[in-house]
Amino acid sequence: MRGDHAGLPIAPAAGTTERAPFSNALAARWLQALYDTPLLFTGILDEHGQLREANHASIEGCGLVRDDTIGRPFWECGWWAPDPDLSNRLRGWCEQVLRTGEPLRTESHFFLGDGTRRMVDLVLIPVRDDETGRTWLVPTGLDISDALAARRSREERAQVEADALRRVAAAREREIAVVQRAERRADERLHRMVAVALDLLSTETVEDLVAVMMDRAVPVLGADGGAVIVREGVERLRAVVGHGLGPQVQVTYGDLPYDSPLPACWVARTGEPLLLPDRAAGVAFTPEMIEVYEDTGRDAWAFLPLRVGLRLLGSLAVAWRAERRFRPDEITMLEAFAAQCAQALDRIQHLAAQRAGALAAQRLSEALQHSLLTSPPTAGALDIAVRYQAAGHGMHVGGDWYDAFQTAGGSTVLVVGDVTGHDRDAVAAMGQLRNVLRGLAYDSEDGPATLLGRLDRALRGLQVRALATALLARAEPTPAGWLLRWSNAGHPPALLRGPDGGVRLLADHDLMLGVQPGAPRREQTVQVPAGSTLVLYTDGLVERRADVLDEGIADLMLRLEQVGDAPPDRLCDLLLDLAPVDHEDDIALLVMRCQAPARPETGGLTLARAASWPA
Structure with a gap:
């Protein structure tokens, strides 16, 4: 930065009439106080770099001898002389400032009289004497050794903390990797659910719905078959069984009484989900499950209600060959598939009702039209x-x-x-x-x-x-x-x-x-x-x-x-x-x-002569 002394309260030169902001004596004492402060090393160099004067803190405060210091080139003084390379660098800095007239600030090490190495925040400022035209160089320095030591201590502590944070971050990354793998699995399941939802849009019958659910949805859960149970009136339930369970199961369980104790019927009546992880759980629910286990060869079952709003349409049954403990994410997936299945079943039933109504109206209209x-x-x-x-x-x-x-x-x-x-x-x-x-x-x-x-x-x-x-x-x-x-x-x-x-x-x-x-x-x-x-x-x-x-x-x-x-x-x-x-x-x-009329019929009509057919 440049030296700028426009605001200093220096007494005006002799012969001028400019009024000083305060007395010359006060200004002198103020400058002397600044000069003698033990917090700052300062001095003045001539245009050849020789040290002409320095404050007490600069020389005696550093353990140097004033007579051995004043009058010598600044870079040969005891602060720099123990290190020839440092002395050469300082000489170059002084010459640079005197040559360019630009101040210079840097950090450098220096030495005390006993050889102790310290660090200084050094500033070299050129000052021009307007009366003589000479340029002087004012060096100032602030010992920052303790501050640097404190900074290094802080950096070391920060490094320790950073290492600890890195270890925590590594552990967190491992945790995130586990979560990401779970998310990828969830995303994959979500994509499959979307594909199932799109396929369900094209279904027109319950049989189509079951085919999509068993071919596309059930394998996502690692299941081995299932069925959709539909409420038909208040007395009967119709089960449409997926091909994985075999045609005989469809024959045996295709038509079920509404009050059947089988789990699928119970869920279709009550709207409550039911998980049977093993045969013991199924038999405990109803002894009639013994025959289901023998007929299907499936040991684990999940039954979900098919509900749209307040309407209970039936139930979804999903089966596994081996016993199973249902994880929370699997239960969530089962509920999602059941919701999709319910929406598709509701659409199919509405479509069937609309078709039946349209067909009845069509037949009525056609009968009316043909009667006319x-x-x-x-x-x-x-x-x-x-x-x-x-x-x-x-x-x-x-x-x-x-x-x-x-x-x-x-x-x-x-x-x-x-x-x-x-x-x-x-x-x-x-x-x-x-x-x-x-x-x-x-x-x-x-x-x-x-x-x-x-x-x-x-x-x-x-x-x-x-x-x-x-x-x-x-x-x-x-x-x-x-x-x-x-x-x-x-x-x-x-x-x-x-x-x-x-x-x-x-x-x-x-x-x-x-x-x-x-x-x-x-x-x-x-x-x-x-x-x-x-x-x-x-x-x-x-x-x-x-x-x-x-x-x-x-x-x-x-x-x-x-x-x-x-x-x-x-x-x-x-x-x-x-x-x-x-x-x-x-x-x-x-x-x-x-054709030619059988006989002329006047009937009061005027008979016209036949006209030839125009060509």
Whole structure:
């Protein structure tokens, strides 16, 4: 560090007018007190390194002679002279400070007059005399031998303590290694538990659950088999035994009374865990365990309740061939596996209940739907065949329907429709639309457009909240064949195949039913010669996941052109072959073959001349 004397209360030089902070005499006494302190060695060297003056503590206090010390080069004085190397180093330090003007601080040994070696905290500070321009060197030193000895004593004690700590740490490391090995085993078991949990997610039956538990979970515990006991009602328990215990055990213990004294049944009733480490413990619990030991060849058993919340589902049985003393970590693992097993069993039971409920609802809806889809009339001149095919996934029913009936006036009404939705609501709405339409059309001579308009208004008045598409046609005999009138409420177009095999679309359509009751509807008319075939269908027949509806209709037209000569009943099956196996929508299909009427039936109708089939 640099010497900085700006704050020293030194008297001003002669001739100056600066006021001293206190008297020159006091300043002199103060500096003398600092100089003569026995705590500090200090002196002053000239620019050649010769010691010009030193305090009492520096010379006499160290056992040196002042006359032999003052006036000599500092590095040749008795403090350093006994060690030539130390003397040379000190000379170099002095020359360095005088040359650079930078102070220097270091620790060094020195000698007392009797040769005793001591340690000093040495500082060399350059001081410039502004009046003469000369640079002096002020050495100061503090004997730190005792402090170093104390420090070495502390370091030695610290070393002893460190050695003791190292021994403790080594012992602790050994303990940690034991703990880490236990943790690794626990981690391995945890990973296996996670794998078991993931496998259990895919189980759908109790048999699947037992297979996973016995193949993946039980081996972690070194066990040799087990079973899951499930409560079924309040009178019976069903045991599903793992393959490790053999098929005969499944036959013997598969069906158990609810009040059986066997441990697995007792745990399934009470929800209390039970550990039987040896045969003596099992026989003490119930003598009936003697037969279990003989049948299974397993001497140690653990029984855990399968519980989800407050619901007791059954019990888990795990077996070992040899007697066993259960460690706390094994008991914890058994409880964890039982918890996983219980969650999986609960999911399986809920899934089975949902499937049973869904199947019952499905069958009810299908029965309702099929009860509404009656057989078509058997008029000799009109050969009508119908088909209904549920969606490929088989879990829903829809609002697709067909109908064909004769009116009081002798006309034949044909309709195919589709209510939006795939549930019982759609089926119920379909039934309402079908029955209302039948009632409106039976004793009315209204055309298809008028009937659809009346149906739309009736649905609004009866508050039947449904959207539906429908294609309604009315076939009336004429001398040349049949007059077909139709109206389309947002439904896929009908196909008409002529006697020569040509197929055309009856394409125009209006709004769906339920969108805007009262909107105008168009009615189309076409003369249909004998031998023609009319095909009405719902969109499930022509929809494809990757294609637009028009492409499916084009495929249907081509198929009808190719196989349209087949009888209507056979033609229905041939056309249904176009539908994908896993079609996502229901299909309603109606095929009508027009034969020549047996005799003209006027019935108040105007007979039109037969029109030739368009090319």
